[in-house]
Amino acid sequence: MQQPEWQERVASQDWPRIAHELDEQGWSCLPALLKPAECEALTALYDEPARFRSRVVMARHGYGQGEYQYFRYPLPLPVEALRLALYPRLAPLANRWNQTMGLPTRYPEALPEFLERCHQAGQQRPTPLLLRYRAGDYNCLHQDLYGEQVFPLQVAVLLSQPQRDFEGGEFVITEQRPRRQSRVEVLPLAQGDAAIFAVHHRPASGSRGSYRVNLRHGVSRLRSGHRHTLGIIFHDAS
Ligand SMILES: O=C(O)CCC(=O)C(=O)O
Numbered sequence: 001m002q003q004p005e006w007q008e009r010v011a012s013q014d015w016p017r018i019a020h021e022l023d024e025q026g027w028s029c030l031p032a033l034l035k036p037a038e039c040e041a042l043t044a045l046y047d048e049p050a051r052f053r054s055r056v057v058m059a060r061h062g063y064g065q066g067e068y069q070y071f072r073y074p075l076p077l078p079v080e081a082l083r084l085a086l087y088p089r090l091a092p093l094a095n096r097w098n099q100t101m102g103l104p105t106r107y108p109e110a111l112p113e114f115l116e117r118c119h120q121a122g123q124q125r126p127t128p129l130l131l132r133y134r135a136g137d138y139n140c141l142h143q144d145l146y147g148e149q150v151f152p153l154q155v156a157v158l159l160s161q162p163q164r165d166f167e168g169g170e171f172v173i174t175e176q177r178p179r180r181q182s183r184v185e186v187l188p189l190a191q192g193d194a195a196i197f198a199v200h201h202r203p204a205s206g207s208r209g210s211y212r213v214n215l216r217h218g219v220s221r222l223r224s225g226h227r228h229t230l231g232i233i234f235h236d237a238s
């Protein structure tokens, strides 16, 4: 499948609904972004070490249990094409959020320009990754920040089928509002569905104007089976 077809696939999602949900709750699910065969093919890449620049065993860093690998450049076609096609959909929203939160950073229209900015700032290593969980594994609540350059939204695609391939292993997002206790949401994902979510904060509107909400995401413990995820982060890492 060539780049224009991926652009079309991304374009065929319901972007008014997605933008509305991102504004309201800081996350939105895109149904069937990848087909089952594409999910299986990406999952199989996990066992090809040459595709990756580094591997992280989560328990060694206190990140949870399970492991993940960061792809090398050049990224595999679906990952590269999705990263390129998704970014321009999200950049206007990121700019609007920053304006609302009184933050000066604005994002260029296209990904290559933003990556150039990352590279200038010394963030040159690719961040798209594959994650692998087995029974008992989990991913602690975290924020994927890799340097001063941050694109405020990211995407995760579930490559495995809940109930068939694994049980447990729910994708969760917590929201910390000023002077309140944290609130948690479980995202309803099936194989091939993507979650778009805020990396670290988002604006929310209250009775006295807008305020900043802090978000973290993670994965609850797998009770059984295997679970793989494709993570697409737009900023590169230092
Ligand atoms: O495995 C998951 O669903 C979470 C992956 C994750 O933390 C990410 O894509 O940044």
Ligand SMILES: [Fe+2]
Binding pocket: 142, 143, 144, 217, 231
């Ligand atoms: Fe993450």
